[in-house]
Amino acid sequence: MTSSNRMSRRDFIKVTIGAIGGVMGVLLGVPVVGYLLQPAFRKQAAEAWIPIGKLEAFTIGIPSPFSFTRTKVNGWERTATSYGGFVLRRSEDPKEILILSSRCTHLSCRVNWNEAAQGYLCPCHDAKFSIEGEVLSGPPPEPLERYNEFKVDEDGNLLIFFEEA
Amino acid sequence: MWRKLYAWLEDRLGLEEIYKATLDRPEPKGNWWNTLGSASLFLFLLQGVTGIFLTVYYTPSPDHAYDSIQYIMNDVAFGWLIRGIHHWGSTLMVIVVFVHMVRVFVTASYKYPRELTWIFGVGLLLLTLGMGFTGYLLPWNQRSYWATEVGTRIAGSVPLIGDSILRVLRGGPDLSALTLQRFFSGHIWIIPALLAAVIGVHLYLVMRHGESHFPDKDD
Known part of the structure; x- marks a missing residue:
């Protein structure tokens, strides 16, 4: 590290992986919750x-x-x-x-x-x-x-x- | 606060020891071909998770297998996505596992002291193909039915014991409800359990011996 306000390579990779992982988690998590719950709350025309x-x-x-x-x-x-x-x-x-x-x-x-x-x-x-x-x-x-x-x-x-x- | 919690857990679980033993090891110079094993592991986990979700709606019965898949594809929210990932992930997993094997062969990484890693790896390839074979029948459509008809007959062409193999695979002389049920059981319990166990041995061996040196001009 040359100066203290520059991000180290290691930290940059950590943050990037965390961010990408978070986005992927949300993108996959929302469909999964919908998949599991949707039939439970479906209304049938009675x-x-x-x-x-x-x-x-x-x-x-x-x-x-x-x-x-x-x-x-x-x-x-x-x-x-x-x-x-x-x-x-x-x-x-x-x-x-x-x-x-x-x-x-x-x-x-x-x-x-x-x-x-x-x-x-x-x-x-x-x-x-x-x-x-x-x-x-x-x-x-x-x-x-x-x-x-x-x-x-x-x-x-x-x-x-x-x-x- | 977090630091205290971490220290408390670390004191009891020994997380850093696990990390050192499993992940913190010297690697040869970075090479994308060496990531195929991790990619295979990731695909195995992905197939496992999406497969578990599919069992929420899938029914392994000739009366309902096809209809339950139609239901997953057309009615359940994101059912098409979960099944799509499982469907394409299976093809991708076979390809990645195969290319991983080719890489190990080409770089001669199977040689001493990694012969057993290779042998267990061959087992993993065969089990992966077994997952593909059993999973293919489960949609119970024309293609999967006839593919299994042909596939079990090929197994039945083995001299002497062929007919017994065919009967064991089908659960009888005919492709029936019993076949679907045992393919389902094999697909979600028996083969995955074997896969997980052999993956464990394979990973242990990879950790024990480390990754092989990538061949250069002197080799």
């Missing part, structure tokens, strides 16, 4: 408008069944869950529609519309619901769930608003 059929295809006055499938994606695993329900058009008015879920509120069996009984019957424990979804007999604690938010688009498709429970 709600959607789902088309269930042409409005004109549903007969007025009689509950007609519909069904749809939602697929959940977790990484490379896809889980499909099917849902179903009944559409009851009370009149020509596209606002006068009652849409019920076919999931029994007792133990989640699928109820079916029975024309002769004029009610929804559950095959598991003989529960009976009225055409409005009210419990008439059997173990269910609550009436059938309703899809209250629905709309008809310009092509005449009936859509329901679905929210994951």
Whole structure:
């Protein structure tokens, strides 16, 4: 070293290696943290408008069944869950529609519309619901769930608003 | 404060002794060809770290191996980067290890007293190739499947014991889920453990004998 305010060769190399190492550490460290954490905080769309059929295809006055499938994606695993329900058009008015879920509120069996009984019957424990979804007999604690938010688009498709429970 | 802490640690760990024994040794005049061993070691560590991160998402099952890699490449943040480094790093490691061997051969550094360093080094080259061979199957795409089909058949062409070698490699007569699982196990546990152990011996020998004199006109 010729004078005290000049950096020695050794110190220069030390500082340079430290600086380059630091930059490399950050450049590699940030991606690694993102790589490990990102899937943990990913949000899945839990709600959607789902088309269930042409409005004109549903007969007025009689509950007609519909069904749809939602697929959940977790990484490379896809889980499909099917849902179903009944559409009851009370009149020509596209606002006068009652849409019920076919999931029994007792133990989640699928109820079916029975024309002769004029009610929804559950095959598991003989529960009976009225055409409005009210419990008439059997173990269910609550009436059938309703899809209250629905709309008809310009092509005449009936859509329901679905929210994951 | 730091000086006190360092002195406390130094007193108990003997850091300076470790430094003197491992790194503080005389070197022949600087030569870039002599850095290839360190480069190989660095690549081994890099492959180890990126490989550990890849196991966070990779699944060694025929049902999910391909999909899990698609997930790493397309969905996970920086998954493409981690896998890219591992993928290209593997090729680079084979090249660097090979060039390192060529350098040792050309400068005749394998001669007395470094014969064992050379022999363990050959073991390291073979283990590195083994890492490449086992890792190639793991993406479970067409290329890796058929490369392994061919590779295990080549091993199976050995006279007399060939069929047994093929069965041991595949875990049966067919290339199957068992093959994928044992290649995975070999790739992340068995071969790396052997590599680490042999690297330890190789480095000990390098430290013990120091680096060889670079040949000049008189040699």
